[in-house]
Amino acid sequence: MEMMTVEQAIYQALAEEMQRDNRVIAMGEGIATKQLQLVEAFGKERVRNTPLAEAVVAGTAVGAAASGLRPVIDMLFAPFLSYAMDALVNSAGKLRQISGGQFEFPLVTLAMTGSGWCVGGQHNHNLEAAFVHMPGLKVLMPSTPADFKGLLKSAIRDNNPVLLFTDLGLLHSQGEVPRDTDYLVPLAKAAIRRIGTDVTLVSYAKTVAVCELAATQLAEQGIEAEVIDLRCLKPLDETTVLASVRKTGRLVCVHEASGLCGMAAELSALVAEKAFESLRAPVMRVTGADATPPASWMLEQVGVPSVQNIMGAVIDQVAIKTMPAAYRLS
Amino acid sequence: MHTSQYQMAEPTDKSLQWLEQMQLIRTYELHLAAMQSKGVPGTCTSVGQEACAVGVMAALDKRDRILTNHRSAAHLLARGASPGRLLAEVLGRIDGYCGGFSGSLHISAKELGVILTSTIVGGELSMAPGVALAQKMGQGEAGGIVTVFFGDGAACEGIFHEALNLAVQWQLPLLFVCENNQWQAFVHRLETMPDNAIINWARGHGLMVDTVDGNDVHAVFESATQAVSAIRSDSMPRFLELCTYRQRGHFEPDDQAYVDRQELAHWLERDPIKRLCQRLLQQGMLTQQSLNNMQQAIDEQIQAAQAFADASPWPDAAMLTRHVYA
Incomplete structure (x- = not known):
């Protein structure tokens, strides 16, 4: 190394x-x-x-x-x-x-x-x-x-x-x-950056580290977050995401790109289609705005998912003790 | 090619073979146009431009690679494509060159060296320098060159200038063939560009250029042969502008209500097949009887092609998601 x-x-x-x-x-x-x-x-x-x-x-x-x-x-x-x-x-x-x-x-x-x-x-x-x-x-x-x-x-x-x-x-x-000249990371394989049981945070790129920071602070409040780094957005490692959500029952998707038709929307649909019965709270997204990324440092920071945003979403989710009846499968 | 009594008069003269290819292209495309009323998907024909395809292809070798566009049937047939497999492709059947996935608009036939056909006007120009770069870096057959066919419409795309500039700067073995057919979809070229010739743009990029009558197969062949030979010897790109005319509409069916009748009549007089026939009849290389025999044999070939295409099965439903990835 x-x-x-x-x-x-x-x-x-x-x-x-x-x-x-x-x-x-x-x-x-x-x-x-x-x-x-x-x-x-x-x-x-x-x-x-x-x-x-x-x-x-x-x-x-x-x-x-x-x-x-x-x-x-x-x-x-x-x-x-x-x-x-x-x-x-x-x-x-x-x-x-x-x-x-x-x-x-x-x-x-x-x-x-x-x-x-x-x-x-x-x-x-x-x-x-x-x-x-x-x-x-x-x-x-x-x-x-x-x-x-x-x-x-x-x-x-x-x-x-x-x-x-x-x-x-x-x-x-x-x-x-790694120094290895044959060091290959397979495409279509997400990485689990932190293991947790209460909520799954899925992200990629720079906001993975933000999720990890949020997870550290959440742990202090007794909430154990699992952090998944997609790394490869297409093909998508559905298996890793679904396995985690089936375990935690909660999903918060985090990325800097706009939320509209973004990866978080796709992940939400994936979980709704294939792991709905596992969900204990609605899926939440913490994403950038549907707006042009600004040059002003202050505005740029406002548009990026923060530890605070992510923690807020998780705390809101955990506060939901039971899913509304309409969400439950008969 | 089948053999018959209209074999070429002299072994070195390809005129009769060219005539036969041009007649085959014309008959194939008119057949496709006629099939529109029977539910065959629309298509872009190159009726009137056959001499361009046949003259240039005759100057190329098997080792050369060709990129073409949405108006590609002439290029494919001149390169030896089977009319039956082409028709099967147009009909979306598995025996088509692309397994039926392409349809008429973007048929590639790698086995014939016709690759990366794009129906995005200018798409072929974007990829051609890369094929030529691979050739130059030893990936093609030794001595091969790359030819890209496009029209005056593509010449008005920004990518035209990017491709020419790169080909000159990187000294790529690439022959640009602009079939200036006067029409850019539904707009006449005179409405879209101030100049009368595309070569002036090409010359501005430092290319060696030539313009010839694109309705004269011998003129096209001679010019293309010179350009091809020059590219093989110095690996520098060349540019040919072939002046021709799109006799039919942009996309079948098309009533051509927007076409100036006088202009069309003028170009119909200069029809490349008509002119070649007249020349060969005058030179005694062709008789009316042998011409009739040639046409009859081609008609039979097209009928057989249609029967082959009709008999070809539809693709399996799994084809919808096959070949998305390698």
Whole structure:
């Protein structure tokens, strides 16, 4: 193990995979300028600076992926993906199925988002759920440096288009990362960060740590919260979430993205459909607002789920001693 | 291709083979258009543009890869696609090239080198540089190049400029073929762009360009052959603008009420098949009898294709969620 930041873990994973497989290439606006160690190790043919033209960068990656290369593209900030939607959604996501399975798209798209840098709504916009809605794509949003390494390596080895969102607030956070060059974290497997019996907190990215803090404080009040870090939003690890809710009977979903049609809504529906009989209280969501993420530090903080918000939701839930009759199965 | 008495006059001359391909494309597409009244899903034909597809494909090899768009039947047939499997695809049957999932709009046939067909206008332009990059980095067959077919409509998309710029800057072995058919869905090109030619944009990006009469299969073939040979030797992209005309509507059925009758008549006079026939008849390479025989054989081929497609089963319901992921 060695201590490193999320950013270092990302580029270590990329370098290891480029070393392992010469079909892996990296493209992006500035990647060859900023990641000089990659250029030194693999040359400018495999580490490519691109024009500021997201549509053709993504399209080129899609065409290359279908033709034998394994591109990793750095699209910088998540809102810039709007220019790349045709390539990622209509081409990478759909052309495998449209063609009856003739093509594979081993392609990884990196994008940063999230509060903490006060960059405003055209650089910070948590769009992950929008991509979860798109067929053929996989979506990752890890929370620890080790997971960034292990998940990115798995994504590069996967034969499908994967988006990996990096929460800006985590970019420079540190953690222990295995040195193993074959350290892989499987896609579609959530991590249980804290075991508890009274309520399940499900989150991903930066707000996992907020949930863990809330859980610590709840424990002081005698409430034991289980904290699940989804890590991979699509495919969704339904098994881990359902098993936990069946145990605790309560679910609070937490994320920074807007709640409307977001991951929390999906998790709520999942539990309503498959674990309704276990619920001892209505599912609650603690999410960002249906509004443009602001640049003002003060407003940015208001829009992010806090320990206080999460604790409030849990305490409200626990106060419900029995479900209203209408909720009970006959 | 079946053999018969209209075999090419000289072994080196492909004119008769081209005529046969163009006739096959025309007959196939008119058959599809006629089938609209029988419940066949709508389709975008390339009637009037057959010389573009046949002339360019004749200049390419098996090792080359091709990206096309929603108006793709001509490209696929010129590349040797089976009319029966194409019709099965249009009808959504399992023997189609995409197992019936695609329908007429985005048919890819990897076995023919026709890949990543996109019906999003400009989608093919977004992916073509990547296919060419993979080729350049050793992933394709040695010496192969990539060709992308698109129209004047796609040239008005922003991605057109992004793709041209990247192809030049990265020196990609990519042939851009713009079939300027004067129509962008339901809007005439004159309404959408101030210039009369797409090549001026291409030239502005530093591309080597050529424009030819897209209704003259020999002119298309010669120009494409030069471009292909140049790309193979220096791995730099080239740009061809083929001036042609979409004789039918954007999407069948279409009454073409918006089309200027005089303009249509002008282009019907310059029909690529009519002109090739006249030339071959004059040169004595074709007789009216052999032409009739050719058409009859093609008609039979299309009838057999329809029977094959009709007999092909519907996909299993499980196909709805198959191939979402690799």
